[in-house]
Structures are given as C-alpha cells and as structure tokens.
Amino acid sequence: MNSDRPGLPQALDEALDAVLPILNDMKKSLRVTPVASRAALDQLFSLPDSFIKKDPTSPGAPVVAAAPSVAVPPPAPASKTPPAGDDGRLVKLAELKTKILSCTRCPHLVTSRTQVVYGVGNPFSELLFVGEAPGEEEDLRGEPFVGKAGQLLTRIIGAMEYTREEIFIANVLKCRPDMPAGEAGNRKPKPAEMATCLPWLRDQIDLIKPKVIVALGLTAVEGLLGEPRTMRDVRGQWLDYHGVPLMPTYHPAYLLRNQTMAEKRKVWEDMLLVLEKLGRPISTKQRGYFLEKGQ
Numbered sequence: 001m002n003s004d005r006p007g008l009p010q011a012l013d014e015a016l017d018a019v020l021p022i023l024n025d026m027k028k029s030l031r032v033t034p035v036a037s038r039a040a041l042d043q044l045f046s047l048p049d050s051f052i053k054k055d056p057t058s059p060g061a062p063v064v065a066a067a068p069s070v071a072v073p074p075p076a077p078a079s080k081t082p083p084a085g086d087d088g089r090l091v092k093l094a095e096l097k098t099k100i101l102s103c104t105r106c107p108h109l110v111t112s113r114t115q116v117v118y119g120v121g122n123p124f125s126e127l128l129f130v131g132e133a134p135g136e137e138e139d140l141r142g143e144p145f146v147g148k149a150g151q152l153l154t155r156i157i158g159a160m161e162y163t164r165e166e167i168f169i170a171n172v173l174k175c176r177p178d179m180p181a182g183e184a185g186n187r188k189p190k191p192a193e194m195a196t197c198l199p200w201l202r203d204q205i206d207l208i209k210p211k212v213i214v215a216l217g218l219t220a221v222e223g224l225l226g227e228p229r230t231m232r233d234v235r236g237q238w239l240d241y242h243g244v245p246l247m248p249t250y251h252p253a254y255l256l257r258n259q260t261m262a263e264k265r266k267v268w269e270d271m272l273l274v275l276e277k278l279g280r281p282i283s284t285k286q287r288g289y290f291l292e293k294g295q
C-alpha cells in the first residue's frame with residue numbers, strides 16, 4: 001500500500017498501485033511531437049498578434065486587421081549586378097518597365113490607380129511568385145505583396161532559404177482594381193482585365209526566364225491560364241505555363257484567414273516540391289516541418 005495517499009480506501013489505493021506503472025509504461029512508449037519544431041512551423045506561418053483581430057460577427061474566427069499597426073520595412077533593393085553571361089536583359093527589362101509604368105490599356109484603372117505596380121526582385125531569378133493584383137497598400141507603395149499577406153509571403157520565402165531580393169514577385173494585373181465610389185477594400189480582378197494585362201507579365205517572364213513559377217491563389221492561376229480552375233484540382237500539381245513549370249498554391253491572404261495547421265502544411269508541401277524542382281538542397285529541418293505526427 002502507498003502511504004502517500006492517506007485517507008483513500010485500501011481497495012482504491014491498491015488499484016492505483018497496480019495501474020500507475022502500466023500507465024507510465026504506456027506514456028513512455030508514445031511518440032511525443034518535438035515541441036521546438038512544431039513551434040518553428042507555427043512561427044513560420046504566423047504574424048504578430050497585432051495583425052489579427054477577431055471578427056465580431058464570427059466569434060473566434062480571426063480576420064485580417066483593417067490597418068497594420070506595425071510598419072512593413074521596405075525590402076532592400078535587388079542587386080543590379082548581372083551575372084556572367086548577361087544577355088542584355090537588364091536593358092530590355094528597363095525598357096519594358098518604362099512601357100508598363102505608362103500603360104493606359106484599361107482607362108477605368110488608369111483613373112483610379114495611384115501608380116502601376118511593375119514587380120520587384122532579382123531580374124535573374126530562377127523563381128517567380130505571381131499574385132493576382134495590387135491591393136490598396138501595394139497601389140500606394142508601388143510594390144507587390146507589401147501588406148500583411150506580403151509579410152507572410154516573405155516568411156515563407158525565408159523558410160525556403162531565399163531572401164525576398166533573390167527572387168522576383170509580380171502580379172497578373174499591374175494596376176489596383178477600382179472600387180465603387182465610397183467603398184474601401186480590394187476586389188478581385190476581372191478575367192477581361194487580367195487578359196488585357198497578361199501580355200506584360202508574359203514579357204517579364206520571357207526576359208527573366210524563371211525555372212519555376214508559383215501562382216499564389218486561384219485568381220492568379222486563372223489569370224495565367226486564361227480559364228477557370230478549382231483549387232482542389234490544381235493545388236500542389238505541376239502545371240505548365242508556356243514551357244515553365246507552374247505550381248499553384250494558396251494565396252498568403254487565405255492562410256491569414258484560415259490559420260489551421262493543415263492549410264499551412266499544404267503550402268509548405270507545395271514549396272518543398274518547388275525546391276525539389278529547382279534542385280535546391282532541402283535541410284532536415286525543412287523536411288521536418290511536416291514529418292511530425294499529431295498535426
């Protein structure tokens with residue numbers, strides 16, 4: 001009998017003595033999820049609490065805050081030093097940029113935009129991320145993915161062992177979709193708008209020559225391919241964009257609205273496929289993000 005349990009009936013005390021060693025053995029045999037790695041994955045796809053607020057109409061559901069309380073630091077300028085074997089693309093890209101920045105193909109967007117959002121990053125990048133269109137912050141800053149979703153994208157890029165300056169980021173639509181008078185927020189670009197603007201992106205791709213394109217969100221996929229798709233059918237599947245492997249995955253803004261481990265994990269699995277396609281080394285830590293059990 002265990003004398004540490006004064007007051008317990010003898011029968012119950014003896015039963016506890018019998019069952020506790022068995023429970024302890026079972027506990028030792030269980031695989032315990034490494035907390036540090038799990039925390040790393042959480043941190044990888046998470047933003048500061050100040051970026052998230054609760055939706056009063058849906059208790060417990062996180063939604064994106066109306067305005068960020070933390071300033072997004074401007075990315076460092078991409079290196080302008082061409083690698084050996086430069087094919088003159090810097091000059092051609094500069095000429096293309098001049099044309100894009102003065103484009104007036106969509107009169108309704110010309111009057112509503114602050115500026116054209118050309119794209120940002122390394123003109124010799126092997127990896128191109130493509131989003132759908134500039135939002136309010138991008139329209140003001142003249143750079144794609146600078147808001148909350150952009151900060152999350154930068155974290156994902158970092159987890160892939162790239163810097164934001166090493167890759168190139170652009171949108172299918174270069175001007176912010178206009179909003180009805182008096183309405184705030186952003187709207188999806190229309191198929192006709194994307195079709196009008198797509199030749200600019202195609203010219204960028206022809207000059208940058210990425211080895212892999214990642215399409216962020218279904219709208220970007222549809223804009224690139226020119227036809228409707230479902231995310232269930234295309235996410236995580238290799239598609240082809242004019243001979244360049246195209247990987248569709250979720251838009252970072254979707255992850256901000258759906259912060260489940262399962263959805264984060266899908267995006268990370270897609271990024272591992274991208275790294276494999278590029279022949280990049282994948283560390284045990286990177287693999288381990290989603291090899292853990294119990295998530």
Ligand code: SF4
Nearest residue numbers: 103105106174175197
């Ligand atoms: S959305 Fe594209 S095609 Fe339309 S005006 Fe802007 S840059 Fe030109």
